[in-house]
Amino acid sequence: AQFGLGPAFVYAHRRHQLPPGLRRAGLATVALAALLIGLAWQQAQFGTGRWSSAPLLVLLALVQALHLHACALAQRYDGLRLFNLLRGLPTLVTAVLLAGLALLGWLDPAAAALATIVGFALTVAVALRRDGDLPRDGGDGAQNDPPWQLTSHLRYSLQYHMTVLLGMLSTNVDKLWLSWSGQTQALGLYTVAYATSRLIGLVQEAASSALF
Numbered sequence: 001a002q003f004g005l006g007p008a009f010v011y012a013h014r015r016h017q018l019p020p021g022l023r024r025a026g027l028a029t030v031a032l033a034a035l036l037i038g039l040a041w042q043q044a045q046f047g048t049g050r051w052s053s054a055p056l057l058v059l060l061a062l063v064q065a066l067h068l069h070a071c072a073l074a075q076r077y078d079g080l081r082l083f084n085l086l087r088g089l090p091t092l093v094t095a096v097l098l099a100g101l102a103l104l105g106w107l108d109p110a111a112a113a114l115a116t117i118v119g120f121a122l123t124v125a126v127a128l129r130r131d132g133d134l135p136r137d138g139g140d141g142a143q144n145d146p147p148w149q150l151t152s153h154l155r156y157s158l159q160y161h162m163t164v165l166l167g168m169l170s171t172n173v174d175k176l177w178l179s180w181s182g183q184t185q186a187l188g189l190y191t192v193a194y195a196t197s198r199l200i201g202l203v204q205e206a207a208s209s210a211l212f
Contacts, residue, residue, distance in 0.1 A: 006072020
C-alpha cells in the first residue's frame with residue numbers, strides 16, 4: 001500500500017533540493033491513510049465478522065503504514081541514524097509493553113494489538129519530532145534540473161512500486177498457486193514451514209548485507 005511514495009520523495013529531495021520538512025510528503029500520507037482505512041475496514045468485515053475488532057485493525061494498519069512511510073522518508077538523511085532508530089524503536093517498545101502485560105496477567109489479543117499500536121504510534125511521533133532537528137543537506141541535483149512536479153513524482157513512485165510488486169509476485173508464485181488450488185489450512189502450514197526455513201540463512205544474509 002506504500003505505492004513507492006516514500007522512495008520517490010527521497011529521490012525528489014536529493015534531485016530537486018526540495019524544501020525541508022514533511023509538507024509535500026504529507027500529501028502522500030493522507031492519501032495512504034485514507035486507502036488503508038478502507039482496506040482495513042473491509043478486511044475486518046470479511047475476516048473476523050466482528051465489528052468490535054474493526055477499530056483495532058484500522059488503527060493497527062494505519063500506524064504501521066505511517067511507520068513504513070516515515071522510515072522511507074528518513075532515508076533522505078546521511079548516516080541513516082534516524083532510519084535505524086525508527087526501525088528498532090517500535091520493536092523495543094512493543095516488546096516491553098507485551099512483557100509488562102504478561103506479568104500483570106492482562107495479555108490477550110486486544111491488549112497485544114493495543115501495545116503494537118502504541119509502539120508504532122510513538123515511533124511516528126518520534127519521526128515527526130526528529131525531522132525538525134536534523135541538519136538539512138543541499139542535495140546533489142544539477143542546476144538545470146526541471147522543477148519538481150507532482151505528476152512526475154507520482155509517475156516515478158508508481159514505477160518503483162510496480163518493480164517491487166513484480167518481485168513480490170515472482171517470489172510468491174508457489175503461495176498464490178496453493179491459495180487457488182488448495183485449502184486454507186494447507187496454505188497456512190506451508191507458509192509457516194517456508195518462513196521457518198528462511199531463518200536458516202538469516203545470519204549469512206545479515207553478514208553479507210553488512211559486509212558488502
